[in-house]
Amino acid sequence: MLDGTNLIYRYDGSMEGLLCCIFESYEKKEMPCGISPQDEAQGTLFREKEITTDRKKAERVWTAIPKKISREAAELIRLCFLSCVSEKELLLLKFVRLGFHYGAKVTSMLTNDTVDGVLRAVKALQNESHQYKEFVRFSDYDGALVAVIRPKNQVLPLIAGHFCSRLKWESFMIYDKTHHIALVYREGKKEIVPVEELIVPEAGEEEQKYRKLWKMFYETIAIEGRDNPRCRMTHMPKRYWEFLTEFEEELVRDRAKNVMEDPTRNALPAR
């Protein structure tokens, strides 16, 4: 059995960094019990090891994966790294080890816990990405389209192609509030850049008009006799509602209601 049950790798949080961890694990013939990014400060009783990122080592691992395992496996690794599954780094290390052992058939070993874990993480990422193709709402600020999202996984790389093709001749930006990154598309060029905070301007008259029209459409299209809030919630979970134009007022109402029902409010001394 590989040594290192009380060892933790610390890496820089990048894909290349993780590939270097995999390299290290093979070179030192050791299996860490955890891999975490450096900025995730956590006190631990285990021995920690800093893994410095080395492009060459990363390159070696990255080219070996499609050759010795399969392209499908390489794609799964790339995607799984964007997912929000906990301890994805260790999961990927286990997956790569399994892959180098079994070869291309690893991706068919659906009943293996590690493979299952990777596939589930990727599926969750892909599902969320599809939902953000649906639920992104742009506002038009003088010709520039801006949308804000709060995804669990890093969906921007997966939805970029879709929106860039669809809005090929427009300029737009999608800001990911969870990961503080933004997809910016201008004059046919796209890039994903870090953005600490984004303050969206007040909506103009034209924008307000179309929001109002959309809300009217949304409310009218439902058939009262078939009311089915649970079905709606399954398809469109409430965590997406925050930035949906059709729920703007509903959320304001909700907030107002919460204030009314807030017990501490009554506790305030009367003036």
Added chain:
Amino acid sequence: MDVLEKLRILTDAAKYDVACTSSGVDRGEPAKGGIGNAAACGICHSFSADGRCISLLKVLMTNACVYDCKFCVNRRSHDTPRAAFTPRELAELTINFYKRNYIEGLFLSSGILKSPDYTCERMIEALRILREEYRFNGYIHAKAIPGADAGLVTQLGMLADRMSVNIELPSQTSLSLLAPDKSKEAILRPMGLITGKIEESTTELARYRHAPKFAPAGQSTQMIVGATPDTDYQILNLTEGLYKKYKLKRVFFSAYMPVAEDPLLPALTTKPPLLREHRLYQADWLLRYYGFRASELLDEAHQSFHPLIDPKCGWAVNHMEEFPVEVNRAPYETLLRVPGIGVKSARRIVKARRTGSLDFAGLKKIGVVLKRAQYFITCSGKMMEGLRVNQDAVLRSLISEHCRELAYEPEQLSLFGESKVLPEDITKCLTGQI
């Protein structure tokens, strides 16, 4: 009248149309200065309070109509405000909604204003503005207007991705009773025309890559369920016929919502037969993806689906001689027929068993619903451990929680007040020992 009010009236009038899918075609990048693409899988953009998907801006060109179909909100004799979009208003609205990612495209239908030809021309004009002036490259679903000139229907199809003609009611008798202005022929004629045009266009495409496409996402239709005494058996047979003969992509069902008082129609207080609609959709899926034939699911003697168990489970309990199925060897088609195994899990089973034999724990991981499947499968020759097959338990596990609610809510008539249904009664119902 301002656009907001028009939108309200014309959405309200269009909401009973079921289809809102944007699937069936991949449209690449827009031409210079244009906007839009489309994905074959379809993309929903929102879900309304009734849980139905909103993918397209579903509106009528106008809700004025010369016909007087009894089941329709837009019938001539109905006292309701009328409105009409100008083609340009509609095109602008579509582009602005699309740009903000509210919608995937436009679903355009219309009441018959003046004549079918005139109505069709206005629809063509709206789509022309969208496609030519705005270079809109998103999805368009257009309703063919029965009775319109074949040339106009062809023009419409050249601008749209999907076309549909509503078959409205499942039989000629029902049609002549409730829609006296429409006949089966008048509906089937444009449907046949569209089928022909689509075929023509695909053969031409095979020859010339840039040949213009006619409704590349195919054709669909819908019918109302529960307004007339037609049975599930009749409806399902008709559906199968439509798929075969007219090569339709989808047949939609719409539970009848009472919109008018008429001695020929169910009373206004009747609840829509949602469960029945649900069962028909399940059966429709079995026809399209699971390799079932309509005659396997229902026959002369059994004309309606069981309210408590879905059509696939229903078929399985009546064909116990086909089970159990050995998951490590059975072909894909056989796996698909096992309750609790769907298209995805059947595919995964086929993939996973190449690397080693599967056991029950493995099946669970793959996504098989063991609660149902356990009675119908073996893993390496063994049934699930500790499984006792008694009919009561089998049936109870086949009835989903969701169904129990559905079954008692909208469907069951209660003549004698609240009645408690005991498990024994259910078993009796299912085994036919009433």
